[in-house]
Amino acid sequence: MVTYAIWLFVRAxxxxxxxxxxxxxxxVFQALAHESRRRMLDIVKTEPGIAVGALAAEFDVTxxxxxxxxxxxxxxxxxxxxxxxxxxxxxxxxxPIQMIYDRWTTDYSAYWASEMTRIKYLxxxxxxxxxxxxxxxx
Amino acid sequence: MVTYAIWLFVRAxxxxxxxxxxxxxxxVFQALAHESRRRMLDIVKTEPGIAVGALAAEFDVTxxxxxxxxxxxxxxxxxxxxxxxxxxxxxxxxxPIQMIYDRWTTDYSAYWASEMTRIKYLxxxxxxxxxxxxxxxx
DNA sequence: CGCATATGTAACCATATGGTTACATAAAAC
DNA sequence: GTTTTATGTAACCATATGGTTACATATGCG
Numbered sequence: 001m002v003t004y005a006i007w008l009f010v011r012a013x014x015x016x017x018x019x020x021x022x023x024x025x026x027x028v029f030q031a032l033a034h035e036s037r038r039r040m041l042d043i044v045k046t047e048p049g050i051a052v053g054a055l056a057a058e059f060d061v062t063x064x065x066x067x068x069x070x071x072x073x074x075x076x077x078x079x080x081x082x083x084x085x086x087x088x089x090x091x092x093x094x095x096p097i098q099m100i101y102d103r104w105t106t107d108y109s110a111y112w113a114s115e116m117t118r119i120k121y122l123x124x125x126x127x128x129x130x131x132x133x134x135x136x137x138x
Numbered sequence: 139m140v141t142y143a144i145w146l147f148v149r150a151x152x153x154x155x156x157x158x159x160x161x162x163x164x165x166v167f168q169a170l171a172h173e174s175r176r177r178m179l180d181i182v183k184t185e186p187g188i189a190v191g192a193l194a195a196e197f198d199v200t201x202x203x204x205x206x207x208x209x210x211x212x213x214x215x216x217x218x219x220x221x222x223x224x225x226x227x228x229x230x231x232x233x234p235i236q237m238i239y240d241r242w243t244t245d246y247s248a249y250w251a252s253e254m255t256r257i258k259y260l261x262x263x264x265x266x267x268x269x270x271x272x273x274x275x276x
Numbered sequence: 277c278g279c280a281t282a283t284g285t286a287a288c289c290a291t292a293t294g295g296t297t298a299c300a301t302a303a304a305a306c
Numbered sequence: 307g308t309t310t311t312a313t314g315t316a317a318c319c320a321t322a323t324g325g326t327t328a329c330a331t332a333t334g335c336g
Contacts, residue, residue: 022173033167034324035160038242045249053282065325067284072323086282086333094250101247104176105239111183112232172294191312203295205314210293224303224312 020099024077028096031076036061037069041092044079049089052081158237162215166234169214174199175207179230182217187227190219 020028031037036059043058044050056066070090073079077096082089158166169175174197181196182188194204208228211217215234220227 025176026171026173029167029171033164033171035164036324038163041246045246051282052284061324062326063283064285064327068324088283092246092249094246094253097243097246098250101239101243105235105243108179108183108230108232108235109239111230112236115232174294189312190314199294200296201313202297202315206294226313 020096020103024096025100025104027076028078028100031072031078034069034072036066037073040066040069040073041078044090045092045094048091049082051087051089055090158234158241162234163238163242165214166216166238169210169216172207172210174204175211178204178207178211179216182228183230183232186229187220189225189227193228 032041039058040055043055047054052067052070053063055070056063059066070079074081077093080091080093082091170179177196178193181193185192190205190208191201193208194201197204208217212219215231218229218231220229
């Protein structure tokens with residue numbers, strides 16, 4: 001497990017350095033676009049090293065359906081696994097989400113913050129404009 | 139446009155207060171899962187009030203394909219529009235992204251930060267363990 | 277070694293997605 | 307009033323998605 005953690009670190013560092021290209025982004029957002037898959041991520045995050053079958057038991061759908069969702073998450077590099085005998089232990093890799101956060105979400109959050117400020121200013125300006133109009137009419 | 143900005147503010151405030159439920163999240167992530175749609179968001183962000191046709195002209199696919207993507211973005215509340223005669227002006231609504239950022243991305247970013255710290259610690263501990271092993275053998 | 281358990285693959289199916297062309301409607305321009 | 311322009315709807319089609327059942331393979335346990 002220690003050597004695996006080092007592998008995880010090296011791999012994640014590589015991902016952090018590397019660019020998350022457009023198709024990677026597609027894959028990550030697509031993976032997150034289904035509630036079951038977000039729930040799977042949460043479960044694996046809470047229980048690192050959980051086995052495939054134990055994860056599948058948490059859902060109302062067939063084990064195979066969960067395997068399919070798992071494949072989507074793995075394809076998006078959101079989940080990585082380590083074979084341990086006949087078991088497969090699953091771990092969250094939050095690097096892609098971190099990179100989206102770094103490169104995309106914060107961009108729009110900054111935009112949002114500036115929009116809110118601008119709209120507030122316009123609302124106040126509009127309110128004063130209405131006041132002046134009424135004073136003129138009376 | 140001023141009254142529309144106020145409407146935008148009120149609507150966005152309502153969204154901020156309201157909960158982004160699971161299906162909303164599905165819709166937002168799904169909307170962001172296609173490069174053309176992310177590009178559309180970027181263009182509308184850069185040119186608020188752009189018309190549908192002008193937006194469509196920026197892409198290699200048919201106008202109808204862009205309309206379909208637009209419908210996805212509107213369904214996810216990421217883009218809102220205002221009819222102006224025969225034109226339809228488009229605006230970005232970054233509130234859903236902000237809410238995902240608030241409720242989901244930062245959660246995993248915090249997890250990621252703690253994981254990086256933990257892995258670094260394990261890597262150092264492992265490195266010292268190897269040093270001791272070599273000393274013992276020689 | 278035989279049985280139990282964990283995981284995976286293949287095939288099927290209904291629905292969704294992302295593109296296309298053809299046609300329709302309404303507003304703007306002349 | 308007629309023509310042009312902007313947008314939208316409908317239908318079609320190939321592929322993808324998200325589920326299912328049946329079967330296969332490998333590891334673990336008694």
